[in-house]
Amino acid sequence: MMALHPKVIDLTLDRVWRLLAALGHPERDLPPVIHVAGTNGKGSTQAMIRAGLEARGDRVHAYTSPHLARFHERIRVAGALIDEAALTALLDECWQANDGAPITFFEITTCAAFLAFARIPADWTLLEVGLGGRLDATNVVDRPRLTVITPVSIDHQQFLGETLAEIAGEKAGILKRGVPCIVGPQAEAALEVIERQAARLGAPLLTFGEHWHAREEDSRLVYQDETGLLDLPLPNLPGPHQIHNAGAALAALRALGAGEAACEAAVTRAEWPARMQRLRHGPLVDLAPQAELWLDGGHNPAAGEALAATLARMPRRPTHLVVGMLNTKDIAGYLRPLAAHADSLTAISIPGEANTLPAEATEAAARAAGIAAATAASLREALSGIASAEPGARILICGSLYLAGHVLRENG
Structure with missing residues (x-):
């Protein structure tokens, strides 16, 4: 088809x-x-x-x-x-x-x-x-x-x-x-x-x-x-x-x-997955067992603002983003409102997605928005790296519904 x-x-x-x-x-x-x-x-x-x-x-x-x-x-x-x-x-x-x-x-x-x-x-x-x-x-x-x-x-x-x-x-x-x-x-x-x-x-x-x-x-x-x-x-x-x-x-x-x-x-x-969804069980959660792991599929500036407002209402906790986006999206507009709430950002490419924004481009956009940023070769590498550096952090995987789908499949 x-x-x-x-x-x-x-x-x-x-x-x-x-x-x-x-x-x-x-x-x-x-x-x-x-x-x-x-x-x-x-x-x-x-x-x-x-x-x-x-x-x-x-x-x-x-x-x-x-x-x-x-x-x-x-x-x-x-x-x-x-x-x-x-x-x-x-x-x-x-x-x-x-x-x-x-x-x-x-x-x-x-x-x-x-x-x-x-x-x-x-x-x-x-x-x-x-x-x-x-x-x-x-x-x-x-x-x-x-x-x-x-x-x-x-x-x-x-x-x-x-x-x-x-x-x-x-x-x-x-x-x-x-x-x-x-x-x-x-x-x-x-x-x-x-x-x-x-x-x-x-x-x-x-x-x-x-x-x-x-x-x-x-x-x-x-x-x-x-x-x-x-x-x-x-x-x-x-x-x-x-x-x-x-x-x-x-x-x-x-x-x-x-x-x-x-x-x-x-x-x-009502239940609706990948809309600020808390992941509590599964193989990805096991990579960061002490962390608070969240997933959101929003991908435009309005979604970035909504996500920032949500984070502002949550109890203060070190917050690290794992971000993968499509190359058709306004990444600067998406990240701008999140900068005040993120201690770091780890950029990844969306697995299996031809139109993914390269991780290096996401990293550069994050730095331009004032967020400390690095890249990882995979989602698992990103989660393990954050968990090693700060075990009790809040980790938010975000930026794309395609990435969210990959996360849900990986997490069983």
Whole structure:
């Protein structure tokens, strides 16, 4: 499938429409769809919506990308990850229907997910946009039940545009005529674009700061909208940025008529790996048994700011970063907010990734940001080196979801 199209990313809907037609248009038979776009927080917000819906007994399909350790993570059918036999059969069917025509890997596998979701009964379908929104392969559902746009920031400029307004325009491409949209916190330039598109389509907006509010107060999450106030535990997913992700999920659940029990489950039961995830067991943990080992897959400047804010809230402890990034990312923008919280950085190349930024380039960027830096030939060498120098440190592996996937596989 990877060989069917020369580009990994080529944003258009023509190839998707052709294959969906050959498959009998499964996208028309999906359970009610909640479509989620944004730069940061899409996966966490979707995970919280899913936790809330499942807590009230609903069966939920969910589609997300990229995967971390196994491709199966992308397709969750009625609450469970798709199994090997079902996935193989669906991919074979899509391969046959495509008949060798050009199509990207993401497009054909998205069609496979739609086939699975159309054939197995469920109450909801959660779709996370892969890249952008307007021309993303998930954007083929005429009338979703609800759309969600999490915070928009600068990322993937080579595909989505150089300015925040251009990128927001691509994200706003998921808006549909008359379909309500939950809008998370946005910079003014992004919000103006979203509001303009919504007005054109008559899509009602439920916007952070206007229609709903979420804040931390006395170690609780306080959420308020026109329906009333919710006083909830803090999100299970760590970091102050998760307050606003939780707020968007709660706004979505309230728009769907979910009760307070579902809302509490959304923030207390959601799990989402590689989003400031504490690793407590496994071969990598054994390399630094006295250390506090964390993993985060954020990879753009906004993610660096969120990670820095999370570290600022944690008890003070010597903190050492292990960083590997792609060469398409703004490494200076990512590292800048982290410099105040890192005692050192060990740079590595992402194993098996052609587009990795060389470890030496990451080291140079860290030094430019004011962080003491060195390189290591491998993740294991990096962890062992830090553990030898400072056994009780906090070690944070970060910079890329591709690196995060490697970590999770290595750690079992």
